[in-house]
Amino acid sequence: MNPTLKALLITLALVVAGALIFPSSYYFRVGSLIWINTISVTGIVVLLGYVGLVSLGHAGFFAIGAYAVAVLPGYGVPSGAALFVGAAAAGLLAMVIGRPILRLSGYYLAIATLGLGMLIWMVLTKESWLTGGPDGMVVAGFNPRHWFALVGIKMKSTEAWYWLTGLVATIGVVLAVNLGNSPWGRALRAVHDSDVAASSLGVDVARAKVVAFAISAVYAAVAGSLLALANGYITPDTAGFMHSVEMVTMAVLGGATTVYGAIVGSLILTALPQVLTFVAEYEHIVLGGVMVATMVAMRRGLVPALGDLAHRLAMRGRSK
């Protein structure tokens, strides 16, 4: 099947399935978080899975998107437009910062991006006049329920948020799949596997890295805007180091080489802590244990590992 159509159908099916089985608003709320994370983690897949670059600073771009929708409406910019401004700002910043720091690779790059995230966190914390400082700020009301009401669909706010984030995530996944199978996508994956060979074929490696960095920053910013709007509140912790680590963890656990890994990683690491609240004290032990066990048993992440398994079973079935 055409990979674009496949991605569209699979992601949409998951969005619809969630809506059909969720029994309460609480579930729709967690579902929205899963799709918001899917968006930012899909950006990490483009950066880490396609090109092979590690960023520990993407929460900074996420926060740029979040604060854009928090701050700009105060200056008369509508929330929807503020989302696009935030995404553009994150993309531009990534291009400007990307030039010098993407010459690094491996853990040097990880540390440089970590510093970038910390800088953004610091600005958000210090510039209280604009951002409310460490206490964060209220995000002006925006409710997608009204959009759905316009086309005659009545639903609760939590449900409306679920559908909106699910649809944006679907678009994000489809775009990333398109990219992966396109001329640019092949260039990015070539840089991942051998930058020497890629450049010998005419790929401008530095440019390819900057482009991927900017695309992933835009994904993070869009996710940030949606979270801020859905929560109606935002603090500088969205730019925090742990959040950056969380994005990369979701991508790697699910399988960073494929967008489906982004979905699965976001699903598991967003839903599992909720499921585990009934074992409160042991939550972190179980969560940590699941992560360690998955990585030891399936180094490339869940989706690629299960794909290999299915492939092997199919081969065995055929040889019998």
Next chain:
Amino acid sequence: MNRLEIENLGISFGGIKAVDSVSFSAAAGEVTSIIGPNGAGKTTLFNLISGVYAADTGHVRIEGADVTGEPPHRLARRGMARTFQNLQIFPQMTALDNVMTGCHLRETSNLLADLLGLPSSLRETAKSRGLALSALERVGLANLAARPASELSYGQLKRLEIARALVTGCSILLLDEPAAGCNAVETREVDDLIHAIADEGVCVVLIEHDMRMVMRISSHIVVLDQGSKIAEGKPEEIRDNERVIAAYLGAHGAAEARAAHA
């Protein structure tokens, strides 16, 4: 004016001259071979020519234009392509995608079209797929197109790299030991392939250890030893050159060879 001109090219690593002021030129439609014992500096010379290393001394000219110091992707735009002695394939891609990546400079769709999956982007991909398939056909790997490159044998990967370089539409092709890891039949096929590529007007520069192959297909041979050019000429001139024999066999071996000749 030759298509590729190398003048006094040199580089040192930690005080040791890996390539020491080497000059030669290579013409379109011919195979120019670089030979020499292991560690002579042949691969390093390729890395200098293709912009992977920045030269300490000397110049590289393509069609008379000084391209010294240009990065590899710019040289690719000028029509240079290469293969690697220590394979540089894309192991996570299929064989076909590996070769399609070689079409990068032909592809004209922009980033936005690629993200949105617009017809312009899909058309470019379809065109590249067609070119890549015929290149795979040409190197005898068409039946492996859909396989992950990591499943191919060493000899097959060598030919995969040739296909990937060919689809760039290069006018200068640098081949670093393309027949390594190939059996006698495959070597003969690679030999014919290189001949055909040169006949199409490409300027081929070849590093190869298989002397029968080198003598058979080269118009011109450059011999390196310890970073320096020690001889240059037509195959029959090189075959009988004392310094060349000495470099390969050592001084003692050369004396024996002379004695055997006499």
